[in-house]
Amino acid sequence: ENLSEEEKADAEDERFCFWIDRKAEEEVRDRKREGIFQKIRGGRLPSGETLQEVIEAAVAETLQEIPQAIRLSRLSTNDLSEYRYGLDPYRNRLVEELAESKARLQRHLRTVTYDIANGTFLGRIFKGCQADPFMQRYALIDLKRRLRTAISDGQEPRNPDDPTASAVIDRLRSWEDELARTAPYTMKERLFQRENRDFIETREQAVADFNRVVEANQRAMEAHAKREIEEALFHQVMERLRAFRTLMSLGKALVEELEEEADRFQRSGVPPEGESQANAFFLDEEALQDLEGNRLWKTFYEAEIVPKEVELFQPAEIFAAIEEASAPRLDPRGRTQSPTPEEVRRALKAKLVQLGCKRLRPRIVGMERNVAPRDQQGLLIDEALLLEARFVLEKRQKAGEILSFGPDEIAAYIREKLGHAKRRSGHLAKIENLEDP
DSSP, rough: OOOHHHHHHHHHHHHHHHHHHHHHHHHHHOTTTHHHHHHHHHHOOSSBBBHHHHHHHHHHHHHHHHHHHHOOOOOOOOGGGGOOOHHHHHHHHHHHHHHHHHHHHHHHHHHHHHHHHHHHHHHHHHHHHOOOHHHHHHHHHHHHHHHHHHHOOOOOOOOOOOOTHHHHHHHHHHHHHHHHHHHHHOOHHHHHTOOOOOHHHHHHHHHHHHHHHHHHHHHHHHHHHHHHHHHHHHHHHHHHHHHHHHHHHHHHHHHHHHHHHHHHHHHHHHOTTOOOOOGGGSOOOTTTTTTSSSSSSHHIIIIIIIITOOOOOOOOHHHHHHHHHHOEETTTOOEEEEEHHHHHHHHHHHHHHHHHHHHHHHHTSSSSSSTGGGSSSSSSHHHHHHHHHHHHHHHHHHTOSSOOOOOHHHHHHHHHHHHHHHHHHHHHHHHHHHHOO
C-alpha cells in the first residue's frame, strides 16, 4: 500500500493498542483482577486517577493560564455621558492593551511551548505518575487522536474586529455620531425632567458593540495561543511515539539477537564472547548432554523453568529496564540528551541479561554450596543426570524406539552415560601421557 510515513506510524500505533486491548481482554476472561494489561489500557494509577485524566488536567491548567496574559478593558455605560461620548480614546486604549497583551502572551507561549518541546511537560507528568513505558505509549496514542481532532476542528478564527481596521473605526465613529445626535435633551425631556431615553439606548448599543470588538480580539488571541500549545504538544507526542516505535523495533531485534546467542550457547557451550583457550583442553562431557553430544539445556528450560515460572521476566521489571535504558542522559556540558538507538540497545541488552541471570541463578547455580540446604543449592549433578536420562528416554519413546521407561531404564542410561565418560577420559589420559615430555 502507498501509505505516507505518518499513516504507517498511525497503523503501527493502532496495532500496539489492539495488542494491549486483546491482552487486557484475555486477563478479564482469565479473571485476573488488576492485570498488568488492564492497568495499561485503563491508565489506572496508584492515586486512583487515570494517566489520561492527569494529562488532561495538566493541559487544561496550561490553557487556563492564557487569559491571565490578556488584559483588555471593557467599556462601561458609566464611561459615556451626554457631555463625553467620544469612542476614539477607548479604541486607542484598546489598541495599546492589545499590543501589550500580545507581547505578554508571546512571552508566556515561548516558555510554555519550550517546556513542551524539550519534553519537560510530559516528562514531569510521567515521572510524577510513575507510569511505565507501555502505559505512557497507550495514553500518548489516545492524546494524539484527540489533539489531531482538536487542531483539525479548531481552525483559528479570522478576526474581523481589528480596532485598527478602517471598517471598525468607521463603525465606532458612526456610533459617536449617533451619540452626538441623541445627547441633547429634547424640549419635552427638559420640560418634564425625563431621562434622555434616546441617548441611553444608543449608549447601551454603542457600549455593547464596542465590547463585542474587545471580546472578539480576546477570543482570537486565546484561540491562537491554544492552537500554538496544542500544536507544540502534538509535535512532542509524535516525537515520543516515534521514540517508542524505534524502541519497540530495537526490542524485537534484541530479542532475536538474544535468542540466537542463547541457542548457539546452549548448543555449543561457547559463550557469545567466544571460546577461551583453556576450554579446548577440557573433557567435553557434561550432564544434560546426550551421548551424541547434543546439549539438552533448551529441553531443561522448557520442562523445568517454563511450567514453574509463569513469566520469567515480570512486566514491571521489563518496563523499568526499558525506562532506564531509554532515559535521557546529561552530556559533558550538563545538557539533557536522549541516548542513541545503539546506546539504548546495549543498555537494554545488559539489563535483560542481568534480569535473566537473577531469575535463573537460584534454580541452576543456587546458593553457596555446602552452606544452603540441598533444595537451595541449584542443579546438582545427580539431579542433572536423572533429568538427562528422562529427557533422552522421552525422546526415544516419542520416536517409537521404546514403548515405555521406568527407574530401571533411567538407572541403565546413567550407567551408560558414566561408562561413556570414563571411556572418553581414558582416551584423553593416554593422549596426554604420550604428549607429556
